[in-house]
Structures are given as structure tokens and as C-alpha cells.
Amino acid sequence: MKRIGEHFGGWIYAAFALVTLCVFFACVCLGSVRIPLGATVRVILDAIRGVPSETTIALARSVIVPIRLPRVLCVALVGASLSLAGASMQGLLKNPLADGSTIGVSSGASLGAVIAIAFGITFPKLPFAGTMIMAILFALLSLLIILGLAWRLDCSLSTNTIILIGVIFSMFASSVMSIVITFASEHIKSITFWTMGSLQGSSYRNAAVLAGTLLIAGTVLLLNARELNAFAIGEDNARNIGVNVRRVRLTVLIAVACLIGVCVSIGGTIGFVGLVTPHMVRMIVGPNHKRLLPASLFSGAVFLMLADLAARTLFSPRELPIGVVTSVIGAAVFVAIYYRSRRR
Amino acid sequence: MLEVEHLTVQYGALAAVNDCSFTVADGQWLMIVGPNGAGKSTILNAVSQSVPYTGAIRFAGRDLKKTDAATRARSIGVLSQNHFVGYAFSVEEVVRLGRYAHRGGLFSARKPEDEAAVEEALERTGLAPLRRQSVLTLSGGELQRTFLAQVFAQNPRYLLLDEPTNHLDLVYQKQIFKLIAEWLKTPGRAVVSVVHDLSLAKAYGTQALLLHHGKTVAYGEVQPVMSAENLNAVYDMDVADWMRTMLGQWTDA
Numbered sequence: 001m002k003r004i005g006e007h008f009g010g011w012i013y014a015a016f017a018l019v020t021l022c023v024f025f026a027c028v029c030l031g032s033v034r035i036p037l038g039a040t041v042r043v044i045l046d047a048i049r050g051v052p053s054e055t056t057i058a059l060a061r062s063v064i065v066p067i068r069l070p071r072v073l074c075v076a077l078v079g080a081s082l083s084l085a086g087a088s089m090q091g092l093l094k095n096p097l098a099d100g101s102t103i104g105v106s107s108g109a110s111l112g113a114v115i116a117i118a119f120g121i122t123f124p125k126l127p128f129a130g131t132m133i134m135a136i137l138f139a140l141l142s143l144l145i146i147l148g149l150a151w152r153l154d155c156s157l158s159t160n161t162i163i164l165i166g167v168i169f170s171m172f173a174s175s176v177m178s179i180v181i182t183f184a185s186e187h188i189k190s191i192t193f194w195t196m197g198s199l200q201g202s203s204y205r206n207a208a209v210l211a212g213t214l215l216i217a218g219t220v221l222l223l224n225a226r227e228l229n230a231f232a233i234g235e236d237n238a239r240n241i242g243v244n245v246r247r248v249r250l251t252v253l254i255a256v257a258c259l260i261g262v263c264v265s266i267g268g269t270i271g272f273v274g275l276v277t278p279h280m281v282r283m284i285v286g287p288n289h290k291r292l293l294p295a296s297l298f299s300g301a302v303f304l305m306l307a308d309l310a311a312r313t314l315f316s317p318r319e320l321p322i323g324v325v326t327s328v329i330g331a332a333v334f335v336a337i338y339y340r341s342r343r344r
Numbered sequence: 345m346l347e348v349e350h351l352t353v354q355y356g357a358l359a360a361v362n363d364c365s366f367t368v369a370d371g372q373w374l375m376i377v378g379p380n381g382a383g384k385s386t387i388l389n390a391v392s393q394s395v396p397y398t399g400a401i402r403f404a405g406r407d408l409k410k411t412d413a414a415t416r417a418r419s420i421g422v423l424s425q426n427h428f429v430g431y432a433f434s435v436e437e438v439v440r441l442g443r444y445a446h447r448g449g450l451f452s453a454r455k456p457e458d459e460a461a462v463e464e465a466l467e468r469t470g471l472a473p474l475r476r477q478s479v480l481t482l483s484g485g486e487l488q489r490t491f492l493a494q495v496f497a498q499n500p501r502y503l504l505l506d507e508p509t510n511h512l513d514l515v516y517q518k519q520i521f522k523l524i525a526e527w528l529k530t531p532g533r534a535v536v537s538v539v540h541d542l543s544l545a546k547a548y549g550t551q552a553l554l555l556h557h558g559k560t561v562a563y564g565e566v567q568p569v570m571s572a573e574n575l576n577a578v579y580d581m582d583v584a585d586w587m588r589t590m591l592g593q594w595t596d597a
Contacts, residue, residue, distance in 0.1 A: 242417025242445030287431035
């Protein structure tokens with residue numbers, strides 16, 4: 001297995017950023033209406049400067065600015081967040097099968113969103129954000145419940161306890177969700193679509209929320225890269241070399257819960273991104289989180305943008321839920337990786 | 345000076361360690377011996393703050409319970425018996441993590457003394473040629489030396505060893521014990537180790553703590569603590585006779 005050395009130079013960040021940018025523009029250009037790159041760039045520049053576009057590209061602008069650009073932005077940010085959360089969890093729990101949903105926050109957030117949809121919950125002054133706020137609230141609430149229960153079981157908050165409680169909580173949340181759905185059959189279509197994950201109709205407001213969360217939680221996670229290395233080698237070892245294991249674990253869990261909560265609230269449950277991308281990235285840059293985390297960030301964005309492009313274009317005009325696409329690609333990639341590493 | 349006073353560790357109704365007291369001074373090598381389940385490893389786990397306990401554990405007069413993790417790691421290093429590393433970290437990456445407790449602020453550059461400590465640890469343990477190799481591809485002995493190098497890089501004053509050569513063949517056993525004996529020669533250092541092999545304990549230890557069912561049977565200089573009488577009582581067999589029988593296999597060599 002070829003690996004890039006200790007030093008993760010600036011050029012590799014530049015390469016990752018460049019690829020991400022290329023994919024980003026490709027995804028903005030491509031779709032049911034194909035728009036040339038030149039026109040796309042001009043439209044975006046016009047929109048940023050706030051001037052009207054020429055009549056020849058006015059149609060392009062009406063597709064790109066209100067619809068496609070916010071969507072691709074949201075997709076990229078969700079992909080980056082999920083992948084970063086997954087990479088962090090795989091390190092923290094020293095378990096390559098972990099991802100952001102392992103601790104159960106994902107299911108909690110879904111439950112919140114389903115309740116909001118089923119009962120039409122809205123918040124005064126924020127009518128657009130009922131689902132989102134409920135999902136974030138439930139994500140944080142789930143984290144509190146999970147940590148609280150884990151705390152009661154053993155005060156050291158051991159990894160195994162957290163995984164166990166997380167899995168049980170996920171099952172519990174799913175069954176409550178089924179009960180809610182049973183009583184809200186008139187909303188079943190929008191709930192189903194939402195649980196399969198979709199970033200259709202994303203707005204700039206969504207993108208701003210995602211970007212803000214990613215900026216804060218992502219910085220926290222990146223600053224804990226060394227600690228995550230220590231956890232990935234072993235929790236006892238981490239404690240012995242002087243890591244404050246309890247504080248680091250809480251910090252990382254809270255950061256991951258925020259990321260997951262916001263992602264689920266905007267895009268629904270999108271599986272496999274957080275699980276698979278860190279694996280692929282690890283094969284290229286190795287397991288050191290100083291390289292793995294930033295690389296996962298970019299790769300997650302690229303992976304989800306491509307998945308979304310496939311969801312939009314494969315059966316156009318019909319659109320697939322993005323969660324279905326990621327699960328299909330993700331499962332295939334995962335099996336391939338697993339078999340390759342097993343045969344070695 | 346490491347002081348342990350009235351240490352009790354409770355696992356449910358069972359007292360794994362029951363009112364155990366000892367001190368370790370600079371230059372000493374304390375061997376904790378006793379049959380399986382005597383509470384040997386539990387004592388080390390308590391000192392390294394990974395299990396809850398009652399009683400007091402102090403290093404240089406400071407309560408370890410109230411010492412932050414990094415300060416503790418600069419005083420006390422731990423080498424445990426087996427390691428499972430899930431990911432393909434390189435030998436050097438694992439060793440470098442030993443410097444964690446010495447790092448400066450978040451954005452401080454790598455300090456030259458960190459580099460020097462990592463280099464020295466790699467050299468001392470003979471791992472320099474393997475520094476770029478993935479830890480997943482190492483043999484058991486190489487892996488144990490990697491973690492020994494990590495704890496050397498950590499440069500603690502005292503070292504806790506939890507059966508460091510379990511599962512290792514004789515070559516590595518000898519290698520690791522020689523490395524640790526060499527490490528101990530620097531003034532201000534001490535070693536506390538749990539070993540099964542009573543001959544090793546006698547050969548390297550200066551002090552010994554003999555445990556049975558979590559209770560101290562004898563504590564002090566190695567020779568009197570590990571007397572035939574004490575060992576026979578704890579192990580419920582004629583230990584010296586068995587050892588001599590084993591040694592007898594080598595008389596013709």
C-alpha cells in the first residue's frame with residue numbers, strides 16, 4: 001500500500017481543494033439543463049456583484065442562482081461534515097465501522113424531524129425552519145440522554161458503553177419514529193422522502209447554517225487530531241501518554257453530534273458517506289488524523305457532490321433520493337475495500 | 345518517590361486490591377508478584393488512574409487523582425502487555441505520540457528536544473530502520489519495542505510495566521529487560537513491574553511486593569520477600585523445587 005509520508009505538504013491540500021472545486025463547478029454546470037462553464041462562472045460573478053446578467057444567460061441564471069448553486073453548496077458542506085464526523089468517530093472509537101450515526105444522534109435528529117413533519121410543527125418567526133430546529137434540538141437531546149445513560153452505567157464513559165447505548169438508543173428512536181409515522185399516514189410521502197435523504201430545494205440559508213456549524217465543529221475536530229491519533233492507537237495508551245481522555249471524548253462527541261444534527265436536519269439521513277469516505281482516504285494518506293481529517297473533509301464533499309449529480313441526472317427528470325445513491329455506491333465500494341484488504 | 349497508601353480497588357463485591365501500601369524510591373525496581381488474580385495489574389491500573397480506587401496514591405508528594413493527565417504522564421509512564429492497533433500507523437508516528445505530554449501550545453512548532461527524544465528512543469530500541477513501517481506488519485516483539493520506545497520518548501521519571509514480555513519469546517524478553525535495566529541507570533528514575541516469571545523478578549528486582557487475593561503477604565527487599573516459605577504459601581506448591589527441576593533440564597549444556 002503506497003502512502004504519503006509524514007509531511008502533508010501544502011501542495012496536497014491544494015490538490016484536494018482543486019479537485020473539490022472542479023467537481024463543484026462540474027456539478028453546478030451539469031443537470032437536466034446543461035449550462036456551459038463560461039456562462040456558469042459569469043452568472044455567479046454577476047450574482048455576487050449584484051448586477052443583472054445579459055439576456056443570453058438570463059435563463060442560466062434563473063437555474064443556477066436560486067436552485068442549483070445553493071443545492072450544490074449544501075451537498076458539498078453536508079458531504080464534508082458527514083465525512084469529517086465519520087473519520088473522527090472511527091478514530092475516537094478505534095473502530096473502522098463507526099461513523100457519525102454510531103452514537104445514535106443521527107436517529108435522534110431524524111425522530112425530531114419526523115415529529116416536526118408529522119405534526120406540522122413550526123416556530124413563530126421561523127416558519128421555514130420547523131423541521132431543522134426540531135432535528136437539531138433532538139440531536140442535542142439525544143446526545144444528552146446517551147451520555148447521561150452512559151454516565152450512570154460507568155462514570156468513565158468508556159467507548160464500549162457509548163457504542164452500546166448509542167445502538168440501543170438508535171433502535172428506540174427508530175421504533176418511536178415508526179409509531180409517529182403510523183399516526184401520521186397523510187404525511188407518509190414527505191416523511192419517507194426525507195428519511196431517504198434529499199437536498200432538493202436547499203437554500204442559501206441552509207448552506208449558511210451548514211457552513212457555520214462546519215467551521216466551528218470542524219475546527220474543534222481538526223484541533224483534536226493528535227488526540228484522535230492517540231485514541232485510534234488505544235484509549236489506555238492515550239491515557240498513559242497524558243491525554244485527558246474524558247475531556248477529549250466529550251469534546252469530539254459534542255462536535256460530531258452538532259455536525260450530524262445539522263446535516264440530518266437539512267439533508268435527511270444520508271448513509272455511508274461518513275463510513276466509506278474516511279476508509280478510501282485512509283488508503284491514500286494513511287491513518288494519521290492530521291492528514292486524514294482534512295483529506296476526509298474534501299473527499300466527503302466530492303463524494304456527495306458526485307452522488308447528488310448521479311441522483312439528479314441518472315433518471316432525469318425523475319430524481320432519486322441522494323441517500324439511496326450513497327448507500328448503493330457506498331455498499332459496493334465498502335465490499336470492494338473489505339475484500340481487497342482481506343485478501344492481502 | 346511514589347507512595348501508595350491503603351489502596352483498595354473494588355470490583356463489585358470483590359476487593360481486587362485490599363488495603364495495600366508501599367513506596368517506591370528513586371533507583372528502585374519494585375516487582376509485584378503473586379498468582380493470577382492476586383491484584384497485581386489492578387495496582388498498576390490504579391496508579392495510572394484507569395480504575396476507581398480508595399486510598400491515596402502520591403507522586404513526589406502530589407495526589408495523582410488531582411494531577412492533570414499531562415503532568416502525570418511526565419512523571420509516570422506505562423507499558424502494558426499487549427497492544428492491538430487498529431490502523432496502519434507507522435512506528436515513528438506511534439513513538440512520536442509519546443511526546444504528547446511535553447508539547448507546547450496548539451500552534452507551537454515541533455521542539456528540537458521532542459525530535460531528539462524520538463530519535464534517541466528509536467535508536468535505543470533498535471527501531472530506527474523500521475521507523476516508516478506500519479505497526480500492523482510488526483512481530484509481537486517489534487510491536488512491544490515500539491511501545492517501549494514510545495514510553496522512552498515520553499521520558500517519565502517512573503515506569504510501570506504490566507507483564508511487558510508476556511507472549512514474547514526469550515530473545516525479546518532478554519532484550520526488553522536489558523533495555524529497561526539500562527534506562528533505570530539514569531538517576532531519579534524507578535520501575536514498578538508486574539511479572540509472572542519469578543526468576544526474572546529475582547534477577548532484576550530490588551524490592552518486591554508479594555500479593556495473594558488482593559492482600560499484601562510480604563513487602564520489602566526482594567530476597568526476604570521472595571523466600572521459599574512465602575512463595576510456597578502463596579502459590580500452594582514447592583516453588584523452589586519446581587524451579588530447580590526446570591533448571592535441572594539444562595545441566596548437561
